[in-house]
Amino acid sequence: MELMYRSTRDSEKRVTASQAVLQGLSSDGGLFVPETLPVLGNTIDELAEMDYRELAYEVMKLFLTDYTEEELKDCINKAYDNKFDTPEIAPVKQVGQAYYLELFHGATIAFKDMALSILPHLLTKAAKKNQVKEEIVILTATSGDTGKAALAGFADVEGTKIIVFYPKDGVSSVQEKQMVTQQGANTEVIGILGNFDDAQTGVKMMFNNTELAGKLKSAGYLFSSANSINIGRLVPQIVYYVHSYVDLYKKKQIEKGEKVNFVVPTGNFGNILAGYYAKQLGIPVNKLICASNENKVLFDFFQTGSYNRNREFILTQSPSMDILVSSNLERLIYQIAGGDSEKTAGFMKALQGQGIYEITEEMKANLEGFVGGWASEEETREAIHRTYTENNYVIDTHTAVAASVYDKYIKETGDTSKTVIVSTASPYKFANSVLGALKVGDIPEDDYAQAILLKEVSKIEIPEAVEELRTAPVLHKKVCEISQMQELVERLLKII
Numbered sequence: 001m002e003l004m005y006r007s008t009r010d011s012e013k014r015v016t017a018s019q020a021v022l023q024g025l026s027s028d029g030g031l032f033v034p035e036t037l038p039v040l041g042n043t044i045d046e047l048a049e050m051d052y053r054e055l056a057y058e059v060m061k062l063f064l065t066d067y068t069e070e071e072l073k074d075c076i077n078k079a080y081d082n083k084f085d086t087p088e089i090a091p092v093k094q095v096g097q098a099y100y101l102e103l104f105h106g107a108t109i110a111f112k113d114m115a116l117s118i119l120p121h122l123l124t125k126a127a128k129k130n131q132v133k134e135e136i137v138i139l140t141a142t143s144g145d146t147g148k149a150a151l152a153g154f155a156d157v158e159g160t161k162i163i164v165f166y167p168k169d170g171v172s173s174v175q176e177k178q179m180v181t182q183q184g185a186n187t188e189v190i191g192i193l194g195n196f197d198d199a200q201t202g203v204k205m206m207f208n209n210t211e212l213a214g215k216l217k218s219a220g221y222l223f224s225s226a227n228s229i230n231i232g233r234l235v236p237q238i239v240y241y242v243h244s245y246v247d248l249y250k251k252k253q254i255e256k257g258e259k260v261n262f263v264v265p266t267g268n269f270g271n272i273l274a275g276y277y278a279k280q281l282g283i284p285v286n287k288l289i290c291a292s293n294e295n296k297v298l299f300d301f302f303q304t305g306s307y308n309r310n311r312e313f314i315l316t317q318s319p320s321m322d323i324l325v326s327s328n329l330e331r332l333i334y335q336i337a338g339g340d341s342e343k344t345a346g347f348m349k350a351l352q353g354q355g356i357y358e359i360t361e362e363m364k365a366n367l368e369g370f371v372g373g374w375a376s377e378e379e380t381r382e383a384i385h386r387t388y389t390e391n392n393y394v395i396d397t398h399t400a401v402a403a404s405v406y407d408k409y410i411k412e413t414g415d416t417s418k419t420v421i422v423s424t425a426s427p428y429k430f431a432n433s434v435l436g437a438l439k440v441g442d443i444p445e446d447d448y449a450q451a452i453l454l455k456e457v458s459k460i461e462i463p464e465a466v467e468e469l470r471t472a473p474v475l476h477k478k479v480c481e482i483s484q485m486q487e488l489v490e491r492l493l494k495i496i
């Protein structure tokens with residue numbers, strides 16, 4: 001049976017999976033959500049026989065029902081290949097009393113690769129299926145990691161162009177270098193003089209601008225999104241939750257049906273939402289623990305039921321989580337409101353207008369499976385230091401936020417459930433901050449010298465993604481004001 005998608009803000013709007021992937025965002029500003037949440041039919045023993053790709057197919061076919069088996073398998077095989085530095089794709093490591101799900105073995109050493117290595121394939125297939133003649137323009141706002149992963153995924157993909165906006169002063173040095181050295185005639189990278197929320201808002205406004213859409217269409221272009229507002233980003237992320245659970249079962253770390261916790265370092269709420277969908281699929285999950293840095297809007301939301309973005313935006317050492325408007329929370333709001341799009345639209349209007357909304361008691365009760373936590377900058381450094389001194393394992397700053405939140409969670413609750421900490425980036429991506437937290441003495445200025453020092457400490461090989469930055473020339477130098485984003489896009493596409 002075909003699974004259709006609906007906009008979170010308009011119940012009349014119904015599209016197929018491939019149309020949802022193509023459009024990215026619904027024209028009413030809402031996000032596409034599956035009409036019903038599917039359930040996995042396989043037993044855990046069946047799943048235990050499968051490798052990552054086979055399992056990916058079993059999960060993704062439930063969500064992307066208008067792709068044929070051949071199409072979907074082709075996308076999966078092209079995505080999860082030797083771009084990953086381990087055949088396991090997403091290995092689980094036991095460290096102390098927790099399990100770390102390492103999602104940074106792809107081309108750009110952050111978890112965004114898990115979805116962005118497959119999205120270009122899902123999108124180009126969707127264009128074919130829907131007889132789209134236009135060239136697809138991927139507009140993306142990034143807090144650092146999405147940008148590079150999307151650029152790597154879409155570079156030189158026929159029939160596409162990709163334009164990435166990042167906060168000029170809000171990403172790590174390695175993140176910036178990764179983006180501005182991107183090759184590919186169809187790629188554009190622009191630094192904006194603002195933060196991630198500004199970039200994301202600017203991009204969303206272009207999506208919702210019908211006049212611009214008309215201009216684009218007549219020039220032979222169609223906008224789509226590589227941000228996690230695209231359902232084509234979320235679906236591939238569900239796979240590794242299932243895979244890690246099955247892995248723990250295979251390694252006899254858990255019994256059949258035993259519930260586990262997942263701690264997820266969270267920004268735009270995409271990763272943890274995929275965990276929520278995995279739970280609905282039937283994966284035994286106890287708590288989904290949402291870990292925030294000092295931009296703790298989500299922690300306050302889970303605490304009080306009030307989402308309030310009216311606060312100072314803090315630049316932290318976990319920049320990919322420096323976000324005050326977590327777009328994907330809208331999908332959860334829709335779900336806990338019982339699929340009420342009018343209600344959801346109301347909340348989002350309030351968020352846009354007053355910067356705040358408050359959910360009902362009834363909705364709050366539906367959040368039972370979530371726990372919110374946050375870690376300060378100092379606590380994040382401590383978590384890196386402790387994990388290293390106690391277990392000889394070096395984690396990055398984002399993962400450290402989750403590790404710190406987990407420690408506090410156990411102390412507060414005494415919960416003894418097995419717990420998976422979702423590890424979202426390689427420490428090499430944030431070497432400067434990681435070395436600082438490890439307190440290994442003077443930190444060299446040069447990025448590569450930092451990498452060498454980190455190698456001595458961590459005994460992990462320097463990833464190819466860092467090696468290649470040594471000699472890569474800077475190819476992108478554009479910087480613009482927030483107010484100029486649209487004009488710049490129109491200029492790049494030569495439609496003004």
Ligand SMILES: *Cc1c(COP(=O)(O)O)cnc(C)c1O
Nearest residue numbers: 145267268269270271320424425
């Ligand atoms: C994007 C990112 C996050 C946040 O993930 P969301 O899906 O936006 O919540 C956390 N850690 C790293 C390293 C990231 O790149």
